[in-house]
Amino acid sequence: MASRPLTLYEKIWAAHVVERRDDGTCLIYIDRHLVHEVTSPQAFEGLRVAGRRVRRPELTLAVPDHNLPTTPRIGPDGRLLPIADPESAQQLDALRRNTAEFGIDYIDATAAEQGIVHVVGPEMGFTLPGTTLVCGDSHTSAHGALGALAFGIGTSEVEHVLATQTLLLQQSKTMEIRVDGSLGFGVSPKDVILAIIGRIGAAGGTGYVVEYTGEVVRAMSIEGRLTMANMSIEGGARAGLVAPDETTFAYLKGRPMAPEGADWDKAVAWWRTLPSDPGAAYDRTVTLDATNIAPSLTWGTSPEDVVAITGIVPDPDSFADPAKRDAARKSLHYMGLAPGTAMQDVGVQHVFIGSCTNSRIEDLRAAAAVAQGRRVADGVRAMVVPGSGLVKRQAEAEGLDRIFVGAGFEWREPGCSMCLAMNPDKVPPGERCASTSNRNFVGRQGPGARTHLLSPAMAAAAAVTGRLADVRDLMPRDNNDFGGVMS
Amino acid sequence: MQAVTSVSGRAYPWGAKNVDTDVIIPAHWLKTISRVGLGRGAFETVRAQPGNLFDDPRYAGAPILIAGDNFGCGSSREHAAWALADMGVTAVIAPSFSDIFSGNAVKNGIVPVVLPQEAIDRLLETAVDQDVTVDLETMTVTTPYQDRFSFDLDPFRRRCLMEGLDEIGLTLARDTQISNFEGAAASTRPWVEGKRGYEGIAVAGAGRT
Numbered sequence: 001m002a003s004r005p006l007t008l009y010e011k012i013w014a015a016h017v018v019e020r021r022d023d024g025t026c027l028i029y030i031d032r033h034l035v036h037e038v039t040s041p042q043a044f045e046g047l048r049v050a051g052r053r054v055r056r057p058e059l060t061l062a063v064p065d066h067n068l069p070t071t072p073r074i075g076p077d078g079r080l081l082p083i084a085d086p087e088s089a090q091q092l093d094a095l096r097r098n099t100a101e102f103g104i105d106y107i108d109a110t111a112a113e114q115g116i117v118h119v120v121g122p123e124m125g126f127t128l129p130g131t132t133l134v135c136g137d138s139h140t141s142a143h144g145a146l147g148a149l150a151f152g153i154g155t156s157e158v159e160h161v162l163a164t165q166t167l168l169l170q171q172s173k174t175m176e177i178r179v180d181g182s183l184g185f186g187v188s189p190k191d192v193i194l195a196i197i198g199r200i201g202a203a204g205g206t207g208y209v210v211e212y213t214g215e216v217v218r219a220m221s222i223e224g225r226l227t228m229a230n231m232s233i234e235g236g237a238r239a240g241l242v243a244p245d246e247t248t249f250a251y252l253k254g255r256p257m258a259p260e261g262a263d264w265d266k267a268v269a270w271w272r273t274l275p276s277d278p279g280a281a282y283d284r285t286v287t288l289d290a291t292n293i294a295p296s297l298t299w300g301t302s303p304e305d306v307v308a309i310t311g312i313v314p315d316p317d318s319f320a321d322p323a324k325r326d327a328a329r330k331s332l333h334y335m336g337l338a339p340g341t342a343m344q345d346v347g348v349q350h351v352f353i354g355s356c357t358n359s360r361i362e363d364l365r366a367a368a369a370v371a372q373g374r375r376v377a378d379g380v381r382a383m384v385v386p387g388s389g390l391v392k393r394q395a396e397a398e399g400l401d402r403i404f405v406g407a408g409f410e411w412r413e414p415g416c417s418m419c420l421a422m423n424p425d426k427v428p429p430g431e432r433c434a435s436t437s438n439r440n441f442v443g444r445q446g447p448g449a450r451t452h453l454l455s456p457a458m459a460a461a462a463a464v465t466g467r468l469a470d471v472r473d474l475m476p477r478d479n480n481d482f483g484g485v486m487s
Numbered sequence: 488m489q490a491v492t493s494v495s496g497r498a499y500p501w502g503a504k505n506v507d508t509d510v511i512i513p514a515h516w517l518k519t520i521s522r523v524g525l526g527r528g529a530f531e532t533v534r535a536q537p538g539n540l541f542d543d544p545r546y547a548g549a550p551i552l553i554a555g556d557n558f559g560c561g562s563s564r565e566h567a568a569w570a571l572a573d574m575g576v577t578a579v580i581a582p583s584f585s586d587i588f589s590g591n592a593v594k595n596g597i598v599p600v601v602l603p604q605e606a607i608d609r610l611l612e613t614a615v616d617q618d619v620t621v622d623l624e625t626m627t628v629t630t631p632y633q634d635r636f637s638f639d640l641d642p643f644r645r646r647c648l649m650e651g652l653d654e655i656g657l658t659l660a661r662d663t664q665i666s667n668f669e670g671a672a673a674s675t676r677p678w679v680e681g682k683r684g685y686e687g688i689a690v691a692g693a694g695r696t
């Protein structure tokens with residue numbers, strides 16, 4: 001039967017339809033479910049109240065991340081250190097109890113594999129190409145980097161997946177975002193995704209599933225692809241996909257929860273059929289030429305407020321849309337920035353290198369390359385928070401921790417940390433943070449905190465100069481390892 | 488879930504664009520393990536400003552919120568819907584919603600009403616001193632000034648709202664279909680069954696501080 005060419009998204013979707021209903025809504029099977037402490041307690045409570053069980057506990061993996069302090073968890077005497085905030089402690093405790101009660105695998109805060117849920121999934125080989133993967137967290141889009149259809153869900157849906165292993169969904173429209181060319185000196189995957197969001201806007205992807213294509217994405221490591229897919233949601237798209245390829249297979253092979261032996265061979269054979277067929281149609285295509293992307297950062301309180309580091313704070317009056325003008329004015333007031341100021345003249349008090357966007361080994365290497373032989377500027381507090389215990393261990397094996405600590409950075413335990421103000425790592429009101437995380441919303445890093453999103457190398461450059469700085473001025477031109485791009 | 492067929496009363500005439508979930512309910516309120524009581528934290532940063540809309544006695548207890556584009560963008564936290572429900576909001580009218588938020592809203596008996604910007608602009612004016620009615624029977628938003636705007640809602644979502652359906656119960660009734668799917672998938676994609684997980688991974692606990 002001759003069939004029309006399909007996109008990667010359509011293929012994954014078709015493989016997971018349990019039932020299609022008259023109105024077009026589909027009951028979609030969910031292969032993988034990640035659970036963390038913040039969005040799950042009410043779901044487990046719902047199951048308990050209704051006397052329901054978890055349908056497929058073996059397809060579910062739980063790990064605490066949002067609430068955990070990033071200070072040591074085990075004291076010198078080998079005993080667990082208590083968590084000071086009683087509410088955080090209660091939520092973490094609830095996850096431990098709920099997973100035990102419902103028979104779900106749980107990675108404890110003291111295990112080497114603990115980390116941010118979106119770092120842990122790929123790293124453990126829990127995330128696989130062609131699977132459907134959900135988590136009660138919007139940055140679940142990250143897992144699309146491996147070719148999984150992955151998206152964030154609310155707590156009612158968490159409960160629905162726990163009870164039924166399915167979700168009721170409408171098929172999304174498809175958007176191809178193609179990045180051609182090659183990345184310039186000092187330009188990282190973070191700059192690419194910021195450029196994309198700057199182009200399509202924070203709501204540009206609403207209703208779409210994005211597929212990232214083009215030479216730049218193909219040449220990118222899994223770490224870099226994870227950074228990009230992670231921020232799909234900041235452009236409004238619930239999911240962002242990258243077609244699986246040899247890079248994907250090489251990354252997954254041998255991971256603890258990845259298939260082995262004959263299963264592995266079968267899996268790879270199927271994964272090779274997944275990339276979009278030649279001639280497959282997308283509802284919308286956006287193309288970017290990577291040559292035009294500079295190291296970038298945000299100036300406002302929406303991730304679409306993107307500017308090159310060589311640029312200036314925009315004048316709100318320069319926006320054609322009156323609503324955007326108004327939003328820009330409010331943003332600049334909140335950010336304490338005057339129009340026309342050169343971005344490089346803006347001083348920072350905090351630097352945060354971490355979060356599920358940029359806390360993997362390549363991110364830490366890129367930041368360490370800038371920090372090496374330099375000192376964190378006076379008046380700056382800079383912290384590095386590895387995305388998982390395994391990342392931390394690898395970084396320590398490579399000596400990155402010594403570079404950071406030697407330069408005056410704090411080297412901390414894995415968790416969401418300063419990405420969101422839910423644990424003790426916060427930016428005080430009115431202070432400014434250069435952050436490798438994914439959201440610059442009002443109050444995201446603490447009430448009144450001012451956030452500039454940027455790449456790990458750019459964050460390190462801000463730390464050692466005490467201002468928003470162009471990393472290209474700090475690096476020898478022959479070093480082009482800015483994270484996530486294979487040379 | 489409480490069934491809802493129409494929502495009528497005062498409406499916060501806000502109109503703000505890109506209202507994200509951190510604005511609707513800041514992260515520090517997410518430490519609760521219950522669904523109730525979050526109304527106290529709703530719009531905390533907005534409420535910190537004197538003369539804000541949410542503390543204006545004219546709109547006290549309003550069941551409707553009128554907002555701008557991309558309402559509910561940001562995180563997947565259902566706490567945003569719980570907070571709105573807890574403060575008594577049962578309909579939000581905006582030109583567009585984030586996908587995750589509108590799903591969460593429906594699951595908590597909140598009607599996400601999509602209307603074009605012109606209609607929003609008109610409602611923002613009217614709502615300053617007039618009631619607004621959102622009706623799921625007729626799929627319209629009306630005001631005492633003869634304004635009448637029609638809106639669309641996915642039929643399944645509409646039914647869930649109007650009948651207060653338990654979606655999980657409905658899906659559990661499809662158990663045979665789900666089991667059949669699982670049986671087929673186990674032979675075509677056996678690797679997805681995976682290994683029973685995390686237990687027994689050799690490096691557990693090693694090298695942690």
Ligand code: SF4
Nearest residue numbers: 139355356416419420
């Ligand atoms: S690191 Fe930030 S964005 Fe990622 S899961 Fe944690 S809180 Fe969410």
